[in-house]
Amino acid sequence: MSSSAVTLPSQxxxxxxxxxxxxxxxxxxxIGGNVTMSRALAESAHGLTLNESRVMMLAMRCINPRHxxxxxxxxxxxxxxxxxxxxFGKLANLLPDAKGYTNRAAYDGLKAACEKLxxxxxxWKDGKKIKKSRWVFASVYHADEAWAEISFAPTLTPxxxxxxxxxxxxxxxxxxxxxxxYSTSLLRLLMTQKDTRFKSISLEDFRLAMDVPENYxxxxxxxxxxxxxxxxLNDKADxxxxxxxxxKSRAVTSLQFHFTFVKTDGTRQAQLDLE
Numbered sequence: 001m002s003s004s005a006v007t008l009p010s011q012x013x014x015x016x017x018x019x020x021x022x023x024x025x026x027x028x029x030x031i032g033g034n035v036t037m038s039r040a041l042a043e044s045a046h047g048l049t050l051n052e053s054r055v056m057m058l059a060m061r062c063i064n065p066r067h068x069x070x071x072x073x074x075x076x077x078x079x080x081x082x083x084x085x086x087x088f089g090k091l092a093n094l095l096p097d098a099k100g101y102t103n104r105a106a107y108d109g110l111k112a113a114c115e116k117l118x119x120x121x122x123x124w125k126d127g128k129k130i131k132k133s134r135w136v137f138a139s140v141y142h143a144d145e146a147w148a149e150i151s152f153a154p155t156l157t158p159x160x161x162x163x164x165x166x167x168x169x170x171x172x173x174x175x176x177x178x179x180x181x182y183s184t185s186l187l188r189l190l191m192t193q194k195d196t197r198f199k200s201i202s203l204e205d206f207r208l209a210m211d212v213p214e215n216y217x218x219x220x221x222x223x224x225x226x227x228x229x230x231x232x233l234n235d236k237a238d239x240x241x242x243x244x245x246x247x248k249s250r251a252v253t254s255l256q257f258h259f260t261f262v263k264t265d266g267t268r269q270a271q272l273d274l275e
Contacts, residue, residue, distance in 0.1 A: 030173050031087075031090055031091060031171075032061075032172070032173075033061035033062075033171075034169045034171055034172060035061055035169070035170055035171075035172050035188075036060060036160075036167060036168065037160060037167065037168055038159035038160075038166065039192055040125070041122070041160075042189065042191065042192050043125075043189065043192060043205070043208075043209050044122055044123055044124030044208070044209065045122065045123040045208050046122055046135075046185065046211065047123065047135075047211060048120055049116070050178075050180065050181040050184065051088075051092075051109045051113040052113045052116060052117055053181060053184050053185075054091050054109070054113070054184075055110065055113045055114070055117065055150065056135060056150075057091070057172060057175060057184075058083045058087055058088065058091060059081045059083055059152070062082070062083075063079075063081070063160055063161065065160060065162075065163040065167060066163065066164070067162070068162050069161045078152075078154070079157075080152070081149075082147055083110065085106045085107045085110045085147065086106065086146070089102050089103050089105070089106030089109075090176070091172070091177075092177070093176055107146055110141065110146075110147075113148075114139045114140070114150075115141070117135055117139040118138065118139055120134070120135050121134055121135070122134075122135055122156075123208070133155040134153040135152075136153055137151040137152065137153050137154065138151040139151070168191050168192050168194075169191070170191040170194065174187055174238065174239065175187060175237070178233075178236060178237075180228060180229060180232055181211070182224060183229040183232040185210045185229075186226075186230070186233065187233060187237065189201070189210070190241070190259055197258065197260060198256070198257070198259075199259075200254060201255055201257075202253065203218070203221075203253055203254060206221075206225075218251075226243060230243060238261055238262050239259055240259060240260050240261075240262050241257055241258070241259040242258045242259070243255060243258070244256045
């Protein structure tokens with residue numbers, strides 16, 4: 001897929017999400033919708049904290065990836081979406097407070113994420129080129145109404161809209177309650193091969209896609225980015241992962257991940273409907 005930018009116009013457009021009847025209902029219901037992006041975006045370094053990643057996943061699930069951005073807007077409009085504190089709290093698996101209201105941590109997490117999103121950039125490979133882009137054109141937190149307005153950066157448009165091939169899609173529910181950014185990153189990376197349920201990746205590309213700190217040795221990568229992330233996904237997501245490493249001499253050069261989708265009752269499925 002071409003990574004050239006699609007020029008978007010200058011005024012925003014909103015995609016309203018249907019809100020649940022109450023906070024209690026929102027917490028108990030499964031999170032609807034899918035996270036969809038280009039394969040290049042899925043295999044890139046997202047450069048986000050866990051809370052920022054939650055906001056962007058919620059934002060991406062608002063988009064119909066098969067449509068053109070112009071299908072929803074006039075010729076002079078940017079694309080923006082709404083993310084509420086209640087939705088954020090549900091994805092983070094934060095229980096309501098004693099009075100049944102949205103957990104205070106959801107408001108704080110959404111606000112903090114919005115304050116930093118404009119500074120965050122995403123890095124991906126395009127052949128031999130390394131490209132970078134901002135995630136958002138703008139982010140606004142509406143404190144009185146507890147929701148955020150996220151405007152996507154125009155350079156990401158070809159990675160989010162009109163995706164007819166080489167795109168990645170997974171259920172947002174898979175990411176619910178994850179407590180590590182490495183778990184959300186590994187989930188996204190594995191979903192690039194959800195049809196074959198096998199992902200082989202060089203250690204170099206794994207470092208990039210997982211945003212591994214430069215000072216991490218392989219022992220650190222194995223402990224924090226692989227072992228801990230695999231355990232959390234096996235425990236919390238409807239997925240079972242096994243992994244191995246390939247060595248050249250004594251150095252690890254690549255990683256292999258085998259995974260299957262699992263029903264909530266623990267039985268395995270040959271195929272899980274992610275549409």
